[in-house]
Amino acid sequence: xxxxxxxxxxxxxxxxxxxxxxxxxxxxxxxxxxxxxxxxxxxxxxxxxxxxxxxxxxxxxxxxxxxxxxxxxxxxxxxxxxxxxxxxxxxxxxxxxxxxxxxxxxxxxxxxxxxxxxxxxxxxxxxxxx
Numbered sequence: 001x002x003x004x005x006x007x008x009x010x011x012x013x014x015x016x017x018x019x020x021x022x023x024x025x026x027x028x029x030x031x032x033x034x035x036x037x038x039x040x041x042x043x044x045x046x047x048x049x050x051x052x053x054x055x056x057x058x059x060x061x062x063x064x065x066x067x068x069x070x071x072x073x074x075x076x077x078x079x080x081x082x083x084x085x086x087x088x089x090x091x092x093x094x095x096x097x098x099x100x101x102x103x104x105x106x107x108x109x110x111x112x113x114x115x116x117x118x119x120x121x122x123x124x125x126x127x128x129x130x
Contacts (some may be wrong), residue, residue: 008081
């Protein structure tokens with residue numbers, strides 16, 4: 001099955017308040033190298049089509065980014081050109097099992113680790129100074 005592998009796009013990435021984070025008006029990108037929200041959001045687009053993608057942080061950059069932690073993104077994408085190839089389709093999304101978040105043991109471990117932070121810091125600086 002053929003699908004789009006590389007696309008030439010113009011895009012504007014904004015945070016949820018509408019602040020422009022970055023933009024590029026003519027760039028070739030590999031679809032598999034984009035964030036998951038973009039990979040999924042451009043599925044089915046045709047050359048010349050424009051689309052606005054609303055991307056949840058889990059499908060964007062998440063917490064590990066230079067952007068403010070867990071930032072939702074609005075991406076305006078315009079497809080200028082595309083290269084077809086034969087490759088595996090993007091894997092399907094699977095829901096995350098987050099039941100562990102409601103586990104009281106989890107919160108107990110967090111509380112005990114927070115209580116130990118001064119001890120860890122103190123021993124680090126004590127060892128460093130010695």
